[in-house]
Amino acid sequence: MTRSATRAPGFHITVQPSGRAFTTKADETILAAGIRAGVGLPYGCQDGACGSCKCKKLEGIVVHGAHQSKALSDEEEAQGWVLTCCAVAHSDVLLESRQVTRENALPIKKMPTRVSAMEKLSPDVMRLQLQLPASEPFNYHAGQYVEFLLRDGVRRSYSIANAPHTPAAPDGKPGALELHIRHMPGGQFTDHVFGAMKERDILRIEGPYGSFYLREDSSKPIVLLAAGTGFAPVKALIEQLQFTGSTRPVTLYWGGRRPADLYLDAWVRAKLAQMPNLRYVPVVSNALPEDSWLGRTGFVHLAVLQDIPNLSGYQVYASGAPIVVDSAHAAYTQAGLPPDEFYADAFITEADKARDVATI
Numbered sequence: 362m363t364r365s366a367t368r369a370p371g372f373h374i375t376v377q378p379s380g381r382a383f384t385t386k387a388d389e390t391i392l393a394a395g396i397r398a399g400v401g402l403p404y405g406c407q408d409g410a411c412g413s414c415k416c417k418k419l420e421g422i423v424v425h426g427a428h429q430s431k432a433l434s435d436e437e438e439a440q441g442w443v444l445t446c447c448a449v450a451h452s453d454v455l456l457e458s459r460q461v462t463r464e465n466a467l468p469i470k471k472m473p474t475r476v477s478a479m480e481k482l483s484p485d486v487m488r489l490q491l492q493l494p495a496s497e498p499f500n501y502h503a504g505q506y507v508e509f510l511l512r513d514g515v516r517r518s519y520s521i522a523n524a525p526h527t528p529a530a531p532d533g534k535p536g537a538l539e540l541h542i543r544h545m546p547g548g549q550f551t552d553h554v555f556g557a558m559k560e561r562d563i564l565r566i567e568g569p570y571g572s573f574y575l576r577e578d579s580s581k582p583i584v585l586l587a588a589g590t591g592f593a594p595v596k597a598l599i600e601q602l603q604f605t606g607s608t609r610p611v612t613l614y615w616g617g618r619r620p621a622d623l624y625l626d627a628w629v630r631a632k633l634a635q636m637p638n639l640r641y642v643p644v645v646s647n648a649l650p651e652d653s654w655l656g657r658t659g660f661v662h663l664a665v666l667q668d669i670p671n672l673s674g675y676q677v678y679a680s681g682a683p684i685v686v687d688s689a690h691a692a693y694t695q696a697g698l699p700p701d702e703f704y705a706d707a708f709i710t711e712a713d714k715a716r717d718v719a720t721i
Contacts, residue, residue, distance in 0.1 A: 591681025616661025
């Protein structure tokens with residue numbers, strides 16, 4: 362079924378069990394309407410590629426726009442699942458999402474930022490620090506992301522790598538964002554970051570976006586799964602856990618192809634001395650003899666199952682390449698993890714978005 366040529370009027374959307382409700386505008390996606398209304402629907406890429414916004418439809422009619430089949434299959438749609446980021450309501454709709462709470466989402470803002478520092482953490486990872494305007498507060502949850510507003514309407518999304526209370530600026534003052542940018546040769550934005558960008562450049566951002574943040578109303582032990590620069594939002598979660606004095610057991614599994622990909626390994630090890638409830642398992646998949654790697658090897662998501670074969674009592678936060686996040690989700694639900702206890706931030710590239718697009 363393709364998108365209807367007629368304009369859909371606005372409809373009433375209700376999310377259970379929270380009871381949150383909002384109204385769509387004509388031809389507006391359910392997610393866009395929810396964000397506009399301050400309802401914290403789960404989501405990630407906003408582009409039909411990651412599946413993070415998937416919700417169960419209990420009642421109503423929706424029509425999907427273009428999306429990737431791995432984000433929503435024909436079988437899942439037949440079972441009543443919807444991708445809110447590309448679903449337009451054609452009647453009043455009742456959704457189920459246990460990730461939605463009565464708490465309002467934070468306001469989304471556009472603002473200029475200034476590049477205050479640039480530091481290569483590895484040959485292909487740059488730590489970018491952005492100073493926010495002193496006159497305008499920017500509130501966000503640890504784990505959320507911002508979008509860079511580039512020329513010709515182009516946007517690029519990057520996770521914030523520091524918790525809100527944590528100074529990222531070189532002078533130690535709050536009001537700055539830390540981002541970890543991996544160089545993707547040929548990429549419009551990352552070529553600029555690793556080429557012409559310099560300190561004091563002005564960049565426009567919009568945010569905060571995303572539902573990858575700590576659910577602090579739970580006492581379950583936490584598994585943090587990071588692949589490559591998927592560590593960026595996970596770093597913010599660790600800082601938030603330390604700041605709140607959480608006593609929940611936390612295990613970080615950080616995977617990379619080679620040891621150098623664990624570009625803030627020393628930072629994590631320093632946190633171990635400060636956070637008695639934190640455990641760290643670095644995993645390398647393609648170590649070379651010259652790396653002299655003596656630690657765990659293989660796929661990082663499988664290392665979790667080797668240590669914790671039954672995940673029924675856990676909460677998992679997974680971040681990184683879509684193949685890692687998707688593999689983890691499938692394997693962990695098979696290992697007993699409740700689906701609504703898996704929170705994901707899949708790093709969707711432009712190449713990912715162009716691949717396997719289906720119009721349902």
